[in-house]
Amino acid sequence: MRSQGSCHIGKSKGGHRWILFTDLDGTLLDRETYEPGPSLEALKGCREADIPVIFCSSKTGAEIRLYHERFASHPGVPFIAENGGGVFFPAGEWARPPGGEMSGDFWKVTLGARREDVLGVLTEAAEIAGLHIRTFAGSTPEEIARRTRLPLEEARLAGRRDFDETFWIEGHADPERLAVFREAVEKQGMRLTRGGRCLHVHGASDKGKAVRYVSQRYEETSGSVHTAAVGDAANDLPMLRAVDRAYLVNRADGSHDPDIPRDGKIRFLPGIGPDGFLQAVSDLLAYRRHVQA
Ligand SMILES: [Mg+2]
Structure with a gap:
């Protein structure tokens, strides 16, 4: 060593x-x-x-x-x-x-968890719950900057995630659909948390x-x-x-x-x-x- x-x-x-x-x-x-x-x-x-x-x-x-x-x-x-x-x-x-x-x-x-595994779970859970989501992975740095109010260069770095996917829900998300969504995420051993302006799905860490x-x-x-x-x-x-x-x-x-x-x-x-x-x-x-x- x-x-x-x-x-x-x-x-x-x-x-x-x-x-x-x-x-x-x-x-x-x-x-x-x-x-x-x-x-x-x-x-x-x-x-x-x-x-x-x-x-x-x-x-x-x-x-x-x-x-x-x-x-x-x-x-x-x-x-x-x-x-x-x-x-x-x-x-x-x-x-x-x-x-x-x-x-x-x-x-x-x-x-x-690795980001690619998180993305798979997130996409599937959104489908099950019938929610329309936008992820950092599917957004340009300009869109991330607009959403987070970060300066463009920082939005670019914030988008380079390794262990988590950050996203937001488009349109209205009623509590029942959100509950179904959370359950689908947790069934896969992952967690859903709410940040300042976005939501996060990540591994159990x-x-x-x-x-x-x-x-x-x-x-x-x-x-x-x-x-x-x-x-x-x-x-x-x-x-x-x-x-x-x-x-x-x-x-x-x-x-x-x-x-x-x-x-x-x-x-x-x-x-x-x-x-x-x-x-x-x-x-x-x-x-x-x-x-x-
Ligand atoms: Mg702090």
């Missing part, structure tokens, strides 16, 4: 090793501007403490790759795409992970499953690790549940997502988006110093 090198693991003198998972939109990145702002200082702190920061987002691999090139804490860190549908490992730094296949400069690991998969890869190469995660919304909950130390940042309106339970296991931070991310990293670094003292 190729050596991972010490650059990927935050191992302190006391033997405590940390890896940090983070959501992007509304957490590491400002929800409106998509800029990291105060998160840059936090990423610098992680780099200096040798804690790899693993991006874990609903965005596609093609989209996250741009942020990875600009902001990665370490060049070799993997990233998790499409809400945990799959993981990308830089191939120059990692030996082939279980289930990995070459995709450009990365090992791509499918944890949910989530951010938590992907976090466990990546943590295992680090443990295989570098021994036992401690894990932390930062998020802002309900799709982050499986990730927050899968780690040793979890943080929730505030939303732009100054409130925490009501779907995240206040059960004492997740630390609720006052900072909004990147300000909260910086607070999470400051707390993690202080805690790490404390436990090794």
Whole structure:
């Protein structure tokens, strides 16, 4: 197995090793501007403490790759795409992970379902339910941009999906037809979820499953690790549940997502988006110093 090198693991003198998972939109990145702002200082702190920061987002691999090139804490860190549908490992730094296949400069690991299989299930379910759907796969980047209100270039990257199909229903969809549709999707072991402006069908994966998969890869190469995660919304909950130390940042309106339970296991931070991310990293670094003292 190729050596991972010490650059990927935050191992302190006391033997405590940390890896940090983070959501992007509304957490590491400002929800409106998509800029990291105060998160840059936090990423610098992680780099200096040798804690790899693993991006874990609903965005596609093609989209996250741009942020990875600009902001990665370490060049070799993997990233998790499409809400945990799959993981990308830089191939120059990692030996082939279980289930990995070459995709450009990365090992791509499918944890949910492949997009082509999702498309087959989606098309059949729509036929059974008598629904007229439009998929990203069947749309031009211009149509995706109009539908999602993303800039054209981002719509192009958002359309390059690997583990999920995004779609919308044309015309009126009555609840009965939708129920038939959902049942047909779930019968095939897949899931239907509602996003901001579109619907999604994807495999049985989530951010938590992907976090466990990546943590295992680090443990295989570098021994036992401690894990932390930062998020802002309900799709982050499986990730927050899968780690040793979890943080929730505030939303732009100054409130925490009501779907995240206040059960004492997740630390609720006052900072909004990147300000909260910086607070999470400051707390993690202080805690790490404390436990090794
Ligand atoms: Mg988010």
